[in-house]
Amino acid sequence: TVQNISISSLRNIQIPAVNKKNVDTFEKEYNSTFEEIKNIATSALNRISESVLEEKILENLLKAGWKKEDISKTERIKFNDRYLIPDITLKDNGSILAFIEVKQSSLNINDRIAQIKAIQKQHNALAIISLGDYFEVYKKVKEQFIVYKFASAPTKTDLIKIIKEEN
Numbered sequence: 001t002v003q004n005i006s007i008s009s010l011r012n013i014q015i016p017a018v019n020k021k022n023v024d025t026f027e028k029e030y031n032s033t034f035e036e037i038k039n040i041a042t043s044a045l046n047r048i049s050e051s052v053l054e055e056k057i058l059e060n061l062l063k064a065g066w067k068k069e070d071i072s073k074t075e076r077i078k079f080n081d082r083y084l085i086p087d088i089t090l091k092d093n094g095s096i097l098a099f100i101e102v103k104q105s106s107l108n109i110n111d112r113i114a115q116i117k118a119i120q121k122q123h124n125a126l127a128i129i130s131l132g133d134y135f136e137v138y139k140k141v142k143e144q145f146i147v148y149k150f151a152s153a154p155t156k157t158d159l160i161k162i163i164k165e166e167n
Helices: 007-012 020-063 109-120 156-164
Strands: 077-079 082-084 088-092 095-102 126-130 135-141 144-150
Touching (some): 020 088, 020 095, 077 109, 088 156, 095 109, 109 135, 126 156
Parallel strands (some): 095 126
Antiparallel strands (some): 088 095
């Protein structure tokens, strides 16, 4: 510590002046950093919420009669020179029967539906979007898509029936 400061030393201390430009620059940097932190926090909360929903959906699938070996969370589906790793994949005899994308709300769901349609143009698998207790099953028929709605998890029999159904 400095026990005493001479008057001549005090006269030489530079004190930064606060001007409008400095304040504006600081405020801009603070706001952009705050927005970035807010976006990261929102993204983390969304992932946690979707993870909780995935666990609920897995429970509902098991209650609907699905066997653990027919449910996967590690499959990769190739489409348009890209890959999608679905939240949940449902299989029948080792082949992909359907893939599930979990969403905590229906906001921004149109982008996911467009991606699902691109995948279904290349693969014969059903696509399912789930909000937890509600399931929409998408089936590609010629150049259009049919949506089947379920208030609870569809069974394997339900999905096989949809695939075999002539439209």
